[in-house]
Amino acid sequence: MSVVTLSRQLGSLGSQVARQTADLLGYRLVWRDLINESALRAGAPSTALAVIDDLGLLGISLSKKEVRAFRKALRQVMEELYATGNVVIVGRAGQITLHNKPGVLHVRVFAPPDLRAERIAARQQISLENAAAQVEASDKNRRKFLKRFFKTDWDDLQLYDLLINTAHLNVEQSARLITQALASLPGMDPAGSFG
């Protein structure tokens, strides 16, 4: 049983890398359902929207009680996923909640801001200026999420085992790198199972 957590920046192609990695490994891909399930368990469903709201478009403010409840529920859901194994977890503090757990590989996918803005502009057919604003807001809000919920710096390199810059590596190459790194973890057998 093993787990990949994947933290990514908007426009870094991290989502595509996560999908491709899950396909290559035959693992389940867990994404938004992690947030929704945690929010429902916390009894604060609007927390899910606040967490999803990368750009701050909805302007939802959370109480300390909601933050605590969500954090606790998120940890529970994450632990359950870890116990089940064979899963790629995208975003939402997997690199913190499952830090130092055996059989878990923590990946960060990134790219230069200018390149990310170009990708967003092309994908959404918006101006480069608007795309750059999205990139900036997303970085800010994702950083803020980890700070507020876990008092942790998103950019702390100690949180990650593998850093991938998609300025030079495509989605396929990135996913293959992840599978190779996962197989190289201590205790992993060649088939990718944790021993």
Place this chain on the structure above:
Amino acid sequence: MPPSSHKKNPSPSSSIPRHIFSHPAEEAFATILDYYGVEWEYEPRTFPLERDEHGNITEAFRPDFYLPQQDLYVELTTLRPKLSTKKNHKLRRLKELYPEVNVKLFKRKEMRDLLVKFGLYDQAAKIAGTKSQNLAP
């Protein structure tokens, strides 16, 4: 799903049936949900709040959106204090009668500014030039 439901769509310029909305702010909100890939249904349920002696519904509340993945109803509220007060009263009543129902109020002012900033101009322009939302029946 009812006819007015909408599954997640990764593109903000998706083919949402825009004609179903009674206010541009609702359309903008749907655009944001689509941007984030959040499933939504538009006005799928009416909650009776008061009945007369014959059992006829005299007051009801119909939230603008239901988000099935979050099990959350969303009501977009006007910034006009008078209408806000009425809506808040209905929401309080809703929570009394249906404590299991999750409802969240959103003000639309914040949405407009950010839609402009992030390139969703069409929706922002519509919000800017319209009157406040009428209360649901």
